[in-house]
Amino acid sequence: MAGSSSASYIHMVQHMIEKCLIFHMSKEECVEALSKHANITPVITSTVWKELEKENKEFFKAYEERQSKQEQMSEEETNQMIQKIISDSSKDSDD
Amino acid sequence: MTAAMESQEFLLTSCEFITDPEEKGFLDFTEHGDLLDIIDFDDLFGVAGDVLPDLEMDPEILAGELSDHVNAASTITTTSSSEKTDSQGETNKKGIWRKGEEVVSKRDHNKTHVVVNYDRKRKYSSSASSKNKGIRNNELPKPKVKCVKKVDWTPELHRRFVDAVEKLGVEKAVPSRILDLMGVHCLTRHNVASHLQKYRSHRRHLLAREAEAANWTRKRHIYGLDSTGANNKNGWLAPAPTLPPPATVPSPPVNHHHFRPLHVWGHPMVDQSVIPHVWHKHLPSPLWVSETPYWPIIHNGTTPYFPTVATKFRAPVAGIQAPPPHHMVYNYKSDLGFGGTRPVVDLHPSKESVDAAIGDVLTRPWLPLPLGLKPPAVDGVMTELQRHGISEVPPAASCA
Numbered sequence: 001m002a003g004s005s006s007a008s009y010i011h012m013v014q015h016m017i018e019k020c021l022i023f024h025m026s027k028e029e030c031v032e033a034l035s036k037h038a039n040i041t042p043v044i045t046s047t048v049w050k051e052l053e054k055e056n057k058e059f060f061k062a063y064e065e066r067q068s069k070q071e072q073m074s075e076e077e078t079n080q081m082i083q084k085i086i087s088d089s090s091k092d093s094d095d
Numbered sequence: 096m097t098a099a100m101e102s103q104e105f106l107l108t109s110c111e112f113i114t115d116p117e118e119k120g121f122l123d124f125t126e127h128g129d130l131l132d133i134i135d136f137d138d139l140f141g142v143a144g145d146v147l148p149d150l151e152m153d154p155e156i157l158a159g160e161l162s163d164h165v166n167a168a169s170t171i172t173t174t175s176s177s178e179k180t181d182s183q184g185e186t187n188k189k190g191i192w193r194k195g196e197e198v199v200s201k202r203d204h205n206k207t208h209v210v211v212n213y214d215r216k217r218k219y220s221s222s223a224s225s226k227n228k229g230i231r232n233n234e235l236p237k238p239k240v241k242c243v244k245k246v247d248w249t250p251e252l253h254r255r256f257v258d259a260v261e262k263l264g265v266e267k268a269v270p271s272r273i274l275d276l277m278g279v280h281c282l283t284r285h286n287v288a289s290h291l292q293k294y295r296s297h298r299r300h301l302l303a304r305e306a307e308a309a310n311w312t313r314k315r316h317i318y319g320l321d322s323t324g325a326n327n328k329n330g331w332l333a334p335a336p337t338l339p340p341p342a343t344v345p346s347p348p349v350n351h352h353h354f355r356p357l358h359v360w361g362h363p364m365v366d367q368s369v370i371p372h373v374w375h376k377h378l379p380s381p382l383w384v385s386e387t388p389y390w391p392i393i394h395n396g397t398t399p400y401f402p403t404v405a406t407k408f409r410a411p412v413a414g415i416q417a418p419p420p421h422h423m424v425y426n427y428k429s430d431l432g433f434g435g436t437r438p439v440v441d442l443h444p445s446k447e448s449v450d451a452a453i454g455d456v457l458t459r460p461w462l463p464l465p466l467g468l469k470p471p472a473v474d475g476v477m478t479e480l481q482r483h484g485i486s487e488v489p490p491a492a493s494c495a
Contacts, residue, residue: 015464020449055468055469
């Protein structure tokens with residue numbers, strides 16, 4: 001009975017997840033965002049995510065790799081790097 | 096032979112022949128004296144008998160045009176019966192023209208039949224079709240197209256259109272040339288022109304979106320991952336607003352080779368083989384965004400391969416729906432200085448942008464999926480949910 005409405009609901013959740021993927025969010029962040037902004041039950045989000053992952057293994061595999069690479073650099077390191085960039089560029093501009 | 100020369104000239108002048116020197120295997124009519132010897136009709140039509148390609152011509156056009164050009168040996172008769180003396184026993188309903196003697200045209204019962212009896216002097220009213228003969232029919236299936244007023248832009252037809260446009264260059268493509276390159280019967284220049292217009296405006300739209308997405312993801316890289324440093328001498332703070340307004344996205348000619356055919360409304364993507372190797376190239380070149388994969392390139396060269404992303408587009412408009420403008424996206428704390436204080440960057444998207452994106456889905460659910468990932472089976476999802484105690488979706492109670 002809930003046949004097509006559940007299908008469209010799931011489709012909607014997929015849509016939202018994809019939006020989160022564009023933001024490079026992790027699964028957890030995505031679950032939280034959907035829960036907060038759209039009242040989607042976390043378990044639904046995570047289930048749809050998992051199923052999407054199954055259907056799109058390569059995509060998610062690469063996505064995960066990217067995510068982990070990002071996480072490798074901590075915020076501290078990022079800050080230091082940016083600091084360096086700024087000081088480098090201010091040196092450069094001293095002509 | 097005068098007759099042959101005449102017919103040759105006739106065809107050349109009356110059919111808007113455009114000789115494309117790049118065309119391989121193009122019959123060079125100017126060199127051969129006898130047109131008839133060149134054309135291998137078996138080759139052309141691929142059938143045992145003498146059957147001309149399927150062409151359904153509007154009887155009025157046919158009658159009008161042929162009357163001028165057909166010599167005394169030809170006769171035009173109209174019948175309203177659907178006789179078919181086709182020795183092949185073809186059962187299709189299109190007009191069939193025979194080379195040489197008897198000609199049968201089979202049409203719908205209601206329509207007037209035009210039976211044309213002609214010798215080899217014939218004129219095709221479609222300029223594209225002449226060029227098509229003898230060259231392409233070996234490779235392509237005979238396009239079973241009807242010459243009706245409204246063109247049905249099937250995926251196949253559209254694909255040919257896109258091929259032709261890309262060969263010519265999107266901005267430079269001219270309908271008459273596109274028509275020639277497509278080699279399709281019964282497409283008028285007008286059809287092509289209007290389709291081209293739609294195609295171009297659709298492309299601009301997509302490019303604008305992709306540009307935004309690319310720009311955003313690029314900046315994210317610069318802030319976080321680009322160890323060679325930003326190009327920006329004014330400090331990392333000002334991500335260069337390099338995006339040109341959507342209507343004027345330039346297309347550097349060299350990049351045309353890498354142009355990934357943008358998916359067009361209503362049609363599934365075809366020909367995915369081009370896509371994978373396109374990923375690596377451009378960063379940073381924010382302007383030429385059609386090369387941009389949907390996911391930013393990792394600088395150490397291990398580019399993720401996303402075949403599923405590209406191939407799964409079933410949505411009508413396969414553009415990335417980019418996150419809102421960059422200033423909304425990043426959370427950055429305000430005590431930024433040049434060289435003094437320590438800037439802190441939160442690489443997470445801002446709440447507003449996420450909220451906006453999600454809200455977009457809620458308010459406009461008909462919008463196409465930004466990535467077009469392959470959707471999971473509904474049953475699978477439902478089963479899984481039931482295991483977690485959720486039996487209906489959307490659940491009756493609101494979530495925690």
